[in-house]
Amino acid sequence: MKFWLVRIGSVLAAVGFVFLLQSVAGQNSAENPLYRLTVLAGLYVTLAVSLNLINGITGQFSIGHAAFYMVGAYAAASFSNAFYAQQPLGPIPWILVMCIVGGAFAALAGLVVGLPSLRLRGDYLAIVTLGFGEILRIVVQNVPELGGSYGMNVKPFGAPPTVLWLVWLLAILSIAVCRNLLKTAHGLPFLAVREDEVASAAMGVRTAATKVTAFVIGSMFAGMAGALLAHSETFISPDTFKMDVSFIILTMVVLGGTGSITGSVLAAVALFAIPEWLRTLQDPVTKIPLQIGGPSLIGWIVAIGLAVAAFRWLQTHFHRPLPQRVGAYLGVAGAAALLATVLGLLLGNVPAIAALKYDASALRMVIFSSTLIVLMLLRPQGLLGHHEFSWQWLAKVLRLPVKEAAA
Amino acid sequence: MTGPVLSLDKATIRFGGLVAVNNVSFDLQRGDLFGLIGPNGAGKTTCFNLITGVYKPTSGSIKFKGQEIGGLPPAKICTLGVCRTFQNIRLFPALSVLENVVVGAFLRKSTSLFSAFAYLPPAIAETGRLREEAMALLEVVNLAEVASSRSADLSYGKQRRLEIARAMATRPELILLDEPAAGMNPQEKEELQTTVRRIRDEFDKTVLLIEHDMRFVMGLCERIVVLDHGEEIAQGPPEAIRNDPKVIEAYLGEAV
Numbered sequence: 001m002k003f004w005l006v007r008i009g010s011v012l013a014a015v016g017f018v019f020l021l022q023s024v025a026g027q028n029s030a031e032n033p034l035y036r037l038t039v040l041a042g043l044y045v046t047l048a049v050s051l052n053l054i055n056g057i058t059g060q061f062s063i064g065h066a067a068f069y070m071v072g073a074y075a076a077a078s079f080s081n082a083f084y085a086q087q088p089l090g091p092i093p094w095i096l097v098m099c100i101v102g103g104a105f106a107a108l109a110g111l112v113v114g115l116p117s118l119r120l121r122g123d124y125l126a127i128v129t130l131g132f133g134e135i136l137r138i139v140v141q142n143v144p145e146l147g148g149s150y151g152m153n154v155k156p157f158g159a160p161p162t163v164l165w166l167v168w169l170l171a172i173l174s175i176a177v178c179r180n181l182l183k184t185a186h187g188l189p190f191l192a193v194r195e196d197e198v199a200s201a202a203m204g205v206r207t208a209a210t211k212v213t214a215f216v217i218g219s220m221f222a223g224m225a226g227a228l229l230a231h232s233e234t235f236i237s238p239d240t241f242k243m244d245v246s247f248i249i250l251t252m253v254v255l256g257g258t259g260s261i262t263g264s265v266l267a268a269v270a271l272f273a274i275p276e277w278l279r280t281l282q283d284p285v286t287k288i289p290l291q292i293g294g295p296s297l298i299g300w301i302v303a304i305g306l307a308v309a310a311f312r313w314l315q316t317h318f319h320r321p322l323p324q325r326v327g328a329y330l331g332v333a334g335a336a337a338l339l340a341t342v343l344g345l346l347l348g349n350v351p352a353i354a355a356l357k358y359d360a361s362a363l364r365m366v367i368f369s370s371t372l373i374v375l376m377l378l379r380p381q382g383l384l385g386h387h388e389f390s391w392q393w394l395a396k397v398l399r400l401p402v403k404e405a406a407a
Numbered sequence: 408m409t410g411p412v413l414s415l416d417k418a419t420i421r422f423g424g425l426v427a428v429n430n431v432s433f434d435l436q437r438g439d440l441f442g443l444i445g446p447n448g449a450g451k452t453t454c455f456n457l458i459t460g461v462y463k464p465t466s467g468s469i470k471f472k473g474q475e476i477g478g479l480p481p482a483k484i485c486t487l488g489v490c491r492t493f494q495n496i497r498l499f500p501a502l503s504v505l506e507n508v509v510v511g512a513f514l515r516k517s518t519s520l521f522s523a524f525a526y527l528p529p530a531i532a533e534t535g536r537l538r539e540e541a542m543a544l545l546e547v548v549n550l551a552e553v554a555s556s557r558s559a560d561l562s563y564g565k566q567r568r569l570e571i572a573r574a575m576a577t578r579p580e581l582i583l584l585d586e587p588a589a590g591m592n593p594q595e596k597e598e599l600q601t602t603v604r605r606i607r608d609e610f611d612k613t614v615l616l617i618e619h620d621m622r623f624v625m626g627l628c629e630r631i632v633v634l635d636h637g638e639e640i641a642q643g644p645p646e647a648i649r650n651d652p653k654v655i656e657a658y659l660g661e662a663v
Contacts, residue, residue, distance in 0.1 A: 176526075185538070186516070201485075
């Protein structure tokens with residue numbers, strides 16, 4: 001009884017969450033970029049969580065995730081263009097069907113890539129998945145029926161207004177599936193394969209089946225995300241699925257903490273949002289895209305470099321109670337900000353440097369990658385390490401009385 | 408039925424020119440506590456690897472309860488009822504002590520993967536049941552208090568005991584222990600002897616173990632096979648082995 005109440009409660013909470021997102025994001029229109037960004041963020045959450053299943057939980061180093069995304073998108077798009085007009089379903093049920101089609105095709109692709117993983121490990125598997133992704137993309141680029149390198153319109157209906165719902169419900173579904181897997185004993189063989197393949201085989205784990213299952217489920221979710229992408233953007237081209245998309249998804253997984261679902265979700269939202277947010281920065285009065293002057297840029301680079309060194313020193317040498325440590329970190333951050341400002345003012349007197357100006361949007365990839373470098377220096381295990389968000393953890397942080405769960 | 412539980416008949420494996428295990432034959436009866444000893448590089452662990460399917464024998468046969476298992480995949484052999492521990496401990500370091508044992512017990516799952524994805528009551532109940540079983544085994548090897556620690560954080564001796572519990576969780580009929588006492592202090596070794604006897608007597612298993620500590624083996628095993636350079640040089644009860652000139656020669660070198 002309690003079980004079903006909790007179950008219904010979580011479904012309601014998920015729906016409530018998406019409702020909230022929908023009301024924040026507003027309606028889908030050309031003047032409202034927030035809507036499109038929210039949709040894309042949801043797709044990236046699905047992609048990161050599904051790659052985490054393959055890469056983080058099962059430990060199969062796959063770096064061709066964009067290929068599964070692409071297979072799903074192109075499968076759904078081709079089906080839509082060919083069959084939508086000849087059947088009675090409305091747009092929303094049709095998209096759901098397309099999700100299944102995209103998911104099925106991507107799962108098939110996952111099976112094909114999963115099979116070599118039975119014989120390959122680590123770097124070698126990475127090379128195969130990378131190659132597979134590129135081969136698929138180049139094939140699509142050269143098939144005129146799929147639009148070639150010009151891309152492909154998904155014609156039958158415009159972007160439906162409710163696509164945000166579908167995207168985020170899919171994201172929540174992928175999170176739920178992975179979390180459920182880890183909550184039950186069924187998740188352990190996956191983790192065991194990651195930890196030690198020889199030992200898990202000796203304990204009766206069917207390692208081959210486990211790895212292939214991870215690939216199939218992971219790529220299925222990526223394919224479903226692809227199907228939703230095709231119908232929300234109404235246009236797809238091979239450029240959408242380049243290698244760097246695979247790498248960004250991989251970065252999300254690693255940055256979030258390999259194996260941590262919560263980490264993947266947070267990193268997906270953050271890594272997607274930071275560059276997009278930098279792109280939109282502009283001067284509030286003149287509406288010119290925000291520019292960063294040479295002096296303050298150099299000032300900040302020096303200050304951040306020194307601050308990272310100081311943080312690392314604190315991490316290894318400063319073992320005081322929590323309030324003192326937080327104080328020390330805040331102090332270093334404050335000192336760095338001060339140093340950056342002072343340096344900026346001083347360098348402003350050097351004409352050659354003062355004349356330099358850069359668009360924030362042009363610098364966004366630089367800022368993006370330096371953020372990554374800083375994070376990896378300070379937290380090599382990823383934002384959350386192997387940890388997961390849980391209500392018990394939250395209660396402990398907030399110091400609420402809570403009964404200890406039995407081990 | 409009274410046939411041997413495990414029967415090696417002229418089991419041989421070659422790696423290129425090296426014959427690592429050469430025509431080794433021995434039989435284990437049900438309930439045996441059997442020792443496999445020999446100097447370093449004698450082929451003891453290779454022998455384990457043949458029995459558990461890590462390697463495929465070049466020739467000869469390995470039968471478990473009359474069924475040929477030589478060359479079957481390791482997971483299949485484990486399912487049939489042969490499980491092992493590793494000489495160079497191979498736990499799942501990031502998993503908890505309890506979870507390590509549940510991986511072994513997972514062999515007997517009855518619910519589908521879908522039921523786990525959907526977090527349905529059968530999968531939840533099964534998870535609880537397997538965890539209880541694992542907990543009971545941790546009691547046997549005295550690791551219940553550290554059930555929720557990361558297995559990598561355990562001391563060496565405790566990791567060895569955890570390996571035994573994990574292998575026991577698969578409910579094997581035959582359990583192979585590869586140097587279970589390595590790195591243990593004398594008191595731990597004594598406790599381990601008790602545990603191994605308990606495994607045989609209470610849990611009704613057949614035990615085959617590799618060990619370097621002669622006192623440990625002689626005090627525990629009822630029958631012993633000695634290997635040297637991949638060949639079987641002696642077989643029999645501890646007293647006979649102790650006085651066998653070939654064995655003394657293998658360990659101490661030829662008398663001048």
